[in-house]
Amino acid sequence: MKLILSTHNVTLTKAIEDHILAKIDKLEHFDRWTIDARVTIEHDDTRDPAQAFGCSMRVGVRGPDLFAEDHEADLYAAIDAVAKKIEQQIRKRHNKTKAKKHTDAARSKERRRST
DSSP states (O other): OEEEEEEESSOOOHHHHHHHHHHHHHHHHHOTTOOEEEEEEEEOTTSOGGGOEEEEEEEEOSSSOEEEEEEESSHHHHHHHHHHHHHHHHHHHHHHHHHHHHHHHHHHHHHHHHO
16 A cells, blocks of 8 residues: 655654554555555644644545544544544445445345245
8 A cells, every 4th residue: 555644844753654654554454455545744833732733644445535634632642533533434334335235135035035
């Protein structure tokens, strides 16, 4: 998977990069068809100190891309929250496809019984 990491008013340290890579690897475990991920981290002094750090993530998958954004007082908390939101979106998409397969199978089984 291709990772594009950009920062705005934040110096990218090895620890931050490793934390983001760990979260991306976990997301890749949930959806192996992930094409790329764009992560943007920013620090905004004009915001409320409780929401000074922001993180946004766009994950490219087949179909519509997944996007999440969060602002927290701590950069690592913002990264964790965004990763959790993307994980929930991946799970929702996966459950929808599974449910569709089950309903299609149930309908075809019902048609076979009725004839």
